[in-house]
Amino acid sequence: MSVNSDNDLEGQIAEWRAYTQRRRELHHTDAEELEDHLRSRITELTEAGLRADEAFLIAVKRMGSLDELSREFAREHSERLWKQLVLPGEPEAPAAARTRRELPVMVLCAVVAALSIKAPALFGLDLASGDHGAFYARNVSLFALPALAAYFAWQRRVGLRVIGVLAALFVLGAVAANAYPLADDSQTLVLTAIHLPLALWLVVGVAYAGGDWRSDRRRMDFIRFTGEWLIYFALIGLGGGVLTAFTVGTFQAIGIDAEGFIQSWLLPCGATAAVIVAAWLVEAKQSVIENMAPVLTRVFTPLFAAALLAFLVAIVWTNNGIDVERDALILFDLLLVVVLGLLLYAISARDLTARPGLFDRLQLALVVSALIIDALVLLAITGRITEWGFSPNKAAALGENVILLTNLAWSAWLFLGFVRGRMPFARLEQWQTRYVIVYAVWAWTVVLTFPLVFDFA
Incomplete structure (x- = not known):
């Protein structure tokens, strides 16, 4: 298959995918499954000797016999032959309503994340005391991101092998953050505090992609998710600030000082739980409102x-x-x-x-x-x-x-x-999604090797 035909095929699939992502009733995971079906059919047909454009035509027609979505896609864009091919025949029954099991699992993961930041206090590392700031700076990403990765691993139904890789990377990050004798005023401590969250966030990306990190499309999906997550997290933070101000003011009005509770529980637990809640909101709302x-x-x-x-x-x-x-x-x-x-x-x-x-x-x-x-x-x-x-x-x-x-x-x-x-514009997209691996390698290099190279300075 030539480079031009590859680009043409990716362009056609991208247009089909963009349509599916605009459908409110179609969940993100459903759209991914549909595209996987489409790609697998195209692969089967090209391996059988068909050209890429022919394989796409036939695959879309067969998808039309399986899912009402393809029929709607063809009706809305009937000026092209390949979109007209799915029109004949009677439509099938609509898909079943989306499952609501994500909510209780999200709540469980958020609770685990919220409680994890209080766990070190059981060993004398109290966040509120202010004497253990270096410990929390090194480990801040280890409180919420494992729970977020677990949520996506459950949602994507990843296999044991992927779960093992995710667990090993989080353990590696925890060891690197805590085994090195980093002084509180050392530069390598600051570098670890900056780069470990980036390294572990890209580990979350592996869970988000369902373990298929080699896929350009899934890496781009994670990039989209990251931008939306930042926005939702910021909005939750603003709302949390308003809640905190009202809590302090209302309790002060009756002679109760709530600042201790807010500093020890509300802010740290709320912030770590918000990491999970923001991710759930992105996943839940991406098919309803525009990104x-x-x-x-x-x-x-x-x-x-x-x-x-x-x-x-x-x-x-x-x-x-x-x-x-x-x-x-x-x-x-x-x-x-x-x-x-x-x-x-x-x-x-x-x-x-x-x-x-x-x-x-x-x-x-x-x-x-x-x-x-x-x-x-x-x-x-x-x-x-x-x-x-x-x-x-x-x-x-x-x-x-x-x-x-x-x-x-x-x-x-x-x-x-x-x-x-x-x-073609697709080459720019491929370059950006593949370059994410470079960022991951660099972040892990700083976390794992810089303290050793610079003698923990």
Whole structure:
């Protein structure tokens, strides 16, 4: 099968998938199962000697005899032959109502996560005392993320082998966070506290994908989920802040000080439970309302593009260099991560078959601006290392900016090819989903090796 036919097939499947995701009555897992059926039929037919386009036509027709969804898809897009093929015949009965078992399992996982953050207090590690901040900084991701991975493992019905891999990775993270003798004021402690949540979040991604992490489509689904989860988690946090304020005020009105309860129980337990609740909300509501991350991307892409261009103009105008102190490095890295997030969520909601437009050119300008800024930051970091030598923070910043520079550079090249009409958009999506593996490898490298390389400094 040629590269062009592969891209054409993926474009047709992407359009079919986009339609299924817009159906309110179709649950996310149901849509995944339908697509798995479609892909398996296409594979069978291509292995039997058919071309990809022929296999897709026949597979969709057979899907039409199995599910009413394909019939609706064909009626709504009847201008194409392959969509008309599923129209003949009588429609089948509608699918059964979606199961509600997710709610009690979600509640159970949320309770486990909430109680887990209080478990260290049984061994004298009380969060409220403030004397064990380093312990909780290292382990914060180990309280909620195992429960979240367990929820997705149950929901996706993963096998024992995948469960074993997930458990082993969480145990590895726990050992790395607690076995190394990291001083409370060490740089490697801070790096572990930053990178371990990222490493374990990508472990959650393996559970979310049902163990099929090699699938570009499932990795993109997890990227979509991550953006929506962040939004829901922030909204829950805002609501929790209002609840906390009302709780303190109302109890003070009757002479009771509730701040101790809030600091010891409400805030830590609520925050860890919210990790699970936000994930459940994303899964439960994604087929009912439009995803918010791509909508926000449309709003903020031109704003960030203008801000970065203004920053580059200011650098040229003033001839000032970039400060490479730790706080400034963190700020620039967060800026680059935001740019990549805007790129990812624009990709996740885009029709792969649509022609390039003004928004695509704005994204290209955003990526190129971020690429130039990243190159300037790298030059500043390199100069600082040459002058003062390596430290854990500088080494981490150097590695992360090289990784981001590589991603941005190739993304800009692919985007330019797409805007000029010389490259399919699907190649940009594949590049981004496959590059997630690089982030995972780097996060685990920092957590597992940096304390040893820099002697726990």
